[in-house]
Amino acid sequence: MPVNMISAAYGWAGFPNLTDDPDGFIRRQELLDAPSATGEPSARSLAFRLTELYRGEDAVFENGRLTLAGEQIPIDQNRTIYINYAGGPDDKAFPKISLADVVAAVRAGDRDQLRRWFENKIVMLGTDAKGDSYQTPFYSSFSGTKWTTPGVEVHANTVHTILDRDYLVPAPEWLRLAGLLAVTGATVVIAVWLSAGPAVGGLLGVGLVVAAFTHVLFRAGLILSASEIMVAANAALIGAIGFRFSTAERRGDMFREAVSLFVSKKVAASLDDSKGLKLSGKRDVVTILFSDIRGFTAYTEALSQQQRGPEVLVQTLNDYMGTMSSIIIAFGGHVNKFIGDGILAVFSDEDEGAKPGDHPVRAVQCATRMVQAPSQFKTGTGLHTGLVVLGNIGSAEKMEYTVLGDTVNLASRLESLNKEHKTKLLMSETTQQALQGAVQTTHLGSVPVRGKAVPINLYTVTSLIEEVVHA
Secondary structure (H helix, E strand, O other), X not given: OOHHHHHXXXXXXXXXXXXXXXXXXXXXXXXXXXXXXXXXXXXXXXHHHHHHHHHOOOOEEEOOEEEEOOEEEOOOOOOEEEOOOOOOOOOOOOOOOOHHHHHHHHHOXXXXXXXXXXXXXXXXXXXXXXXXXXXXXXXOOOOOHHHOEEHHHHHHHHHHHHHOOOOEEEOOHHHHHHHHHHHHHHHHHHHHHOOHHHHHHHHHHHHHHHHHHHHHHHHOOEEOOHHHHHHHHHHHHHHHHHHHHHHHHHHHHHHHHHHHHHOOHHHHHHHHHHOOOOOEEEEEEEEEEEEEEEOHHHHHHHXXXXXXXXXXXXXXXHHHHHHHHHHHHHOOOEEEEEEOOEEEEEEOOOXXXXXXXXXXXXXXXXXXXXXXXXXXXXXXXEEEEEEEEEEEEEOOOOEEEEEEOHHHHHHHHHHHOHHHHOOOEEEOHHHHHHOOOOOOEEEEEEEOOOOOOOOEEEXXXXXXXXXXXXX
């Protein structure tokens, strides 16, 4: 009679099927089939039936709990257990004896050798051929039966796991969530707050801690997926890098905006090209505009006599400066600095939207708008066109972007002459000629200017003279 029929008749049969995961790896083994509707005993796996026979007692499966000899076996809802492998394919976890050697010993009547091989041992018969060899957690990138585990050895590891009660169970949900939160939190903190070099070291450290911690848990019989944690960490890292780049970009925008408040948008943009601040300068032909408030000293004294706080003065001056600055920007110039109640503005060919040589026209039109703007203050302006030096002046500890040269000094002196000539705007002959008739001007005569060998011709905008006459 065939052996399979005999084993079935005596209840010794078990199904040899292995339980593989979707990726083809054998990590678990189903111990028994689902209970039948007729109440017949569930079919056992080969490993589990062999374990029952060795223990001399059938297992009991009730209410989802599986017990053997009064001891519970930790199965999942599919009646499987994780196999705690005693070793990899080359670890010789279990003795392997060639069937040819066994036959030879039997034919030779070598009972002592047979006793040494088999006495008081569970003996399983199987093959290590390629068709019955599987990938297990002892993964190798190499292929071939040398690097995979035979099916009979997988069953042997299952028997070993149950008999030694060396079970592997999933870590508690709270521990899984705590691990995910801890690692993702640490990843975010490292990626966001540390510079590139220390961040790489920190992330490698996190990976080592995860590997060590999950291994310690594994040795304690708890399964905490290192791959799941690292996937979560990688997702957190990608998010942190995205956050870091976005915040860095916002900080860069804020920096450029802050710099442009003090110098110009062009200078702020040039910092991106040079990747830093440095003392530098260049020569250029520009139009300098100086403005000043008429009667500002008297205004401050009046506020003091009225016992009104300095915050009133500051707020009023800020409102005025805001109005004047917006006019300057509207004409393409940039405010270089505030000098007390005065403003130094620069117009050049490098202004945004500028046309070659149009900066004198824009500067005069701007000055005209400034002196006509509604305000509780009267404004005087002076303009001169010429060569200047522009650049970062100072030291590595403190620097200022400014303009230097006789052109700046002359524009300032022209502005101061407005009070003497009872005008609102004065320009030099150089600026007037650069207008090329774009603005109607009037010659007011010539005056000596300190530092100049010959008198300077003064010009103003004709419409502003008419406003003075009408007033």
